[in-house]
Amino acid sequence: MNEQGSGPVSAGQEETVPRRLLAVATRLFAERGFDRTSVQEIVAAAGVTKGAMYHYFDSKDDLLYEIYGRILREQTERLEKFAATEAPVRERLVAAASDVVVSSIANLDDTKIFLQSMHQLNPDKQRAVRAERRRYHERFRALIEEGQRTGEFRTDQPADLVVDYFFGAVHHLGFWYHSDGALSARQIGDHFADLLLGSLRPSAA
Amino acid sequence: MNEQGSGPVSAGQEETVPRRLLAVATRLFAERGFDRTSVQEIVAAAGVTKGAMYHYFDSKDDLLYEIYGRILREQTERLEKFAATEAPVRERLVAAASDVVVSSIANLDDTKIFLQSMHQLNPDKQRAVRAERRRYHERFRALIEEGQRTGEFRTDQPADLVVDYFFGAVHHLGFWYHSDGALSARQIGDHFADLLLGSLRPSAA
Amino acid sequence: MNEQGSGPVSAGQEETVPRRLLAVATRLFAERGFDRTSVQEIVAAAGVTKGAMYHYFDSKDDLLYEIYGRILREQTERLEKFAATEAPVRERLVAAASDVVVSSIANLDDTKIFLQSMHQLNPDKQRAVRAERRRYHERFRALIEEGQRTGEFRTDQPADLVVDYFFGAVHHLGFWYHSDGALSARQIGDHFADLLLGSLRPSAA
């Protein structure tokens, strides 16, 4: 992003131009995919000119990169909120798992983009996003490992595999979830958390 | 696809032109995505001309559609093989779950395409693929419901939700799996099947 | 250039598409410069579409490169014709010098392009053109050195400096020559050759 992009712009308008562009791009990328969305469509929907867009963003790619940045920032913040409490590890994991589902549904556009547009980023940016994502996963994994150490969770499942397993399910939400389905976001979150917990419960024996 | 496409062509060459095109397209679509792969690249890699491709396929879109068709056919066949045995439902589910993981890894290109290219199909074909996919999921779901009826699996998790949960994890394999990882495809399959079973195990009580 | 470009195309039309493009581009590049000439203008003047141009040439740059190739080929051929006769070196040099002036005037567009568009070529192609040009200069320089060895020309002027001196004057023709001037191309050629000879004549002594 260009340096100018971040600061507040001409107070008085509730939405700055770069912010509006980001919002519009998020929606369009989710709807029809990055490659199928033209810069022309983005600026038209945002009500600005192409020149304005390129004043704030280096490229279409950069726009996507900023979206990834926002998503990762938001998700990391939320996870931290649930993972860092004083509650028992079991409860913290359930809360975090349920919340990531709820927020993935609340921001379904983000969820769809995350899954589908990684390959459209240029290699450098892709690496950066993957690295940040890895840190997020590691934070989540730490919760599982903590439970494994305390004996609450079974230890014959590699924690990182469980993380990939669970987040596969989460990312996939954008594929099938519809707001008019039988279950609310909250209910789905609780079910998913429960499925995760079930997988981690030590065998009966 | 044009009518001529399916039959055997000019015996003597082990790979017919349409078959080669499909194979090459599968690889390229997985590597760089549908939109980033040009028809020119496909035909060049397959060693034929554009005219030849358009002789066998109606469009680039059609090429992708045929790939989806093949993937679904293969997956359905495999599922049927494991779901229709005489074994106890628990064992049948484990076998099917493990196998879909192993074969998803064995055909990682297919897995990547499935996840990422659905949106690139035109609406009609997309509907057709989704319908076929639904049938596949339903077959899988039937296994779970069978276990729920027999009391082997807990009933407080909607079977269709569990299916979406599990296949999210499966589709996501293409995102993180690398052949040089610590676990073999078989091991991952067993772990995944085990995680699924764990989720379905009735609560301690 | 793409491979297809060179061969004869659909006999019957006297000018093939790539040939027409090259001719038109030569004129336009000379008139307004490479950077000021758009691909759109070139194809419009040639009566073809952009797609057709990109079917035969890799880029606008490639078009320029092919023009350089043609110019160098033609100039080298002509030089060889005059430099390789049995005549005394003095006469051969005069003939070659006079001819390069006459042909530079006859193809004034080429002359203008040569001087002005080298920097527009991408580095690799620029190197290739410079190398070819160097070979041409060396052939010319060999004539001067031959005369210096026989004692006909003065030896206190480095032959390569004389070559650069003379060709500076030749390249500059495109800058000031107009067909309605007082002197014919032939006369200018003779004058230039005479000036060159004068410079090489041993001092009075």
Place this chain on the structure above:
Amino acid sequence: MNEQGSGPVSAGQEETVPRRLLAVATRLFAERGFDRTSVQEIVAAAGVTKGAMYHYFDSKDDLLYEIYGRILREQTERLEKFAATEAPVRERLVAAASDVVVSSIANLDDTKIFLQSMHQLNPDKQRAVRAERRRYHERFRALIEEGQRTGEFRTDQPADLVVDYFFGAVHHLGFWYHSDGALSARQIGDHFADLLLGSLRPSAA
């Protein structure tokens, strides 16, 4: 140029903004050509903003025009210094010829620009520059004609042709000269002056 541009500005800084812009533009135009240099690059390299540039100069074109003005002013001054002495015409011509070479090399960026960017000026300004250049050439030609009148130089070569011949070589310096070559600027200047004189020496007879 806007009226404000010329006077001294905010003493204390050794280089005024317009002066810095001109210097930077000269370097960049020489390096990559006028059309390939963006206003953005110029102002960035000069450490000012676009607004500042447009405060001092009417356009990018105007920047180039001012550079041409400076070059012509400097060259004319130098020529006058050598042409107006009391020395014999032969010596004055040698001194002027040698000096123009030395100063063309000392200001190689100017030399490159002069040759290559004339076409980028708008027609009016181009005419003005050409007219000024013509006056310069005429001053130089007058020296030759003076020598022809006195019988020191041969008269069968039109003086204006000789001028174009010689300045072709001079302008071409930017094309091949490198500071690490075998000859110093001074040596090249002497050789060029000598070649010019040789061309003008009356035939042996």
Place this chain on the structure above:
DNA sequence: TATGAATGAGCCTTCATTCAT
């Protein structure tokens, strides 16, 4: 069955310039 020239619409990006402040 296959060629490959040609199309035409669309894509991302650049850029000189303006103008309110």
Place this chain on the structure above:
DNA sequence: AATGAATGAAGGCTCATTCAT
């Protein structure tokens, strides 16, 4: 004297597809 957001036109290039052969 200077800023920097915004414009709008143009630029080079790509690409799926068609069609005469």
